């Protein structure tokens with residue numbers, strides 16, 4: 001699986017604003033590993049499609065989702081609370097690689113499966129209280145390349161930055177990225193292939209909560 005001599009490239013660093021820093025590694029995993037991982041995750045994780053209520057109307061989220069991590073770590077999103085039951089074997093070496101590249105520790109991951117360019121995620125920040133005051137988030141992308149866009153939370157709210165997240169890339173977002181910006185994964189009608197994104201998070205959860 002993991003080859004000892006795989007060297008990911010030096011990361012590219014994009015500064016959105018003072019302290020709001022994006023670090024992007026291409027080829028985060030050895031290629032032969034990354035190339036099997038998409039299908040392995042798609043076929044082995046328990047994916048579901050939560051219903052959300054927007055302006056009183058129920059919609060299915062335009063993507064599939066899974067929550068995984070250390071046992072008992074829970075997260076509330078799209079109006080439901082999910083609790084992890086322990087790292088699936090397939091994710092353990094991925095977590096290890098993400099922690100060693102980024103230098104940050106994570107105890108959970110939100111997986112999103114975009115079945116085609118018709119699936120998407122709207123503008124938001126990942127700044128829920130359980131992520132603590134300084135959330136570092138690492139995001140591994142597999143499959144179709146998709147645009148990842150940013151806008152400010154205050155002032156001019158139009159799109160101010162765009163990154164392309166290709167297969168096998170890893171993006172680290174500093175806490176200020178959440179504090180000052182929102183991000184989104186817009187629909188792309190021409191994209192036919194699927195994409196899986198794993199956002200590794202450190203949830204601060206009191207013991208026995």
Ligand SMILES: O=C(O)CCC(=O)C(=O)O
Pocket residue numbers: 110112121126139141148165183185197199
């Ligand atoms: O799919 C992506 O690249 C973004 C996912 C994301 O923003 C999230 O899970 O909070």
Ligand SMILES: [Fe+2]
Pocket residue numbers: 124125126183199
């Ligand atoms: Fe996010």
